Amino acid sequence: MDKKEFFTAGKSLGLVEGELEILWECAGTLKSPEDVFWKRETFVKCMRSIAIKDRRVIAQLQSIMKKLRFEELPSFLPLRSTREIELCHPITLVGKNGEYTGILWEKDEKYLRLAMLDEPRETIKKGNVLEFRINREGDGRYIFKVELEYTLRDGEFLILIIPITDKLSRVELREAPRWKADLSAEFSILESSEKILTGTVEDISVRGLRLCTTSPCDFSVGTKLSVFFKLKNQPIKVVGVVRNMSMLGDKVCVGISFEDIGDKEEELIRRWSLLPFK
Secondary structure, rough: OHHHHHHHHHHOOOHHHHHHHHHHHHHOOOOOOOOOOOOHHHHHHHHHHHHHOOHHHHHHHHHHHHHOOOOOOOOOOOOOHHHHHOOOOEEEEEEEOOOOEEEEEEOOOOEEOOOOOOOOOOOOOOOOOEEEEEOOOOOOOEEEEEEEEEEEEEEEEEEEEOOOOOOEEEEEOOOOOOOEEEEEEEEEOOOOOOEEEEEEEEOOOOEEEEEEEEEOOOOOOOEEEEEEEEEEEEEEEEEEEEEEEEEEEEEEEEEEEEEEHHHHHHHHHHHHHHHOOO
16 A cells, blocks of 8 residues: 555545654555554554654544544543553653653553653652653543552663552543534634635633534644634634544544634623523
C-alpha cells in the first residue's frame, strides 16, 4: 500500500489529513502500512515511536486511537484503576521541585512502566512515595500516590516502574456547566481559504461547545475554528481550538474551547441558558 492508498483508507475511517501525516511517519516504514488501522498492537508500537519523537502530537494520537476504536475504556466511563489508563497516555509526576511529563509505556497485571519525557530534577529511588496526575478528556483529572518499585533506562529515557492501584482521587475538570442545544451552525478553519462547513451545536457553555457535522472535516485536534450560530436570533461568532474529536455514526463531533469570545456573546449564552424553553 502506497501513501495515496493509505490516506484514502484512513479517510474512510474518519481520519483527517493531519492525523494521517502523523501516522504515515511510522506506517510508511512497515511492510503492510494498513496494519495500523486494524491491529492494535501495531498501532500502539507506532504511537510509542511517534510520541517519543514529538510530544506535541500526543493529544492527536489519543484522538486517532478513539476513531480507530482501539480504546480499552471509553473516555465517558470513569477509571476504576490505573490499569485502565491507555498506553501512551500522558501522566504527570508531581515532584518537590516541579512537574515532569511522562507517558504510559507498558503495563501488565501488576505494574505500569512510565517513560519520562522530562528528566526529573530530583533524586528518585526505590521506596519513594510518588504523586501522579492524569487528565482524561471528557472525564476529569485523576490523582494517585504509589511507592516506586524501581527505575531503569531505555535509551535516553528514564523508566519508572510503579504498582497498579485502585486508590484514585477524581476532580471534575469542566470550568463551566454545559447546556444541551440544537443550534444550526457554520464553521471554518481560521485564517484559511477553506469553504464554510455546516453543522449543529449540541451543547454549549461560556467556555466552549460541542459541534457535530456530517461534512468532510480536514482538520485535527489543535486546529483553530471560527464558528457562527444564533441564539434566539442573536448572532454569535466565536473562535476556538479543537480539543477532541470523535465519530458518532456518520457524523464527526468536536469539542471546542473558546479562545476569543466577547463579553456580549458570553452574556447572551448565559441568558439563553436560563430560558425554560430553548
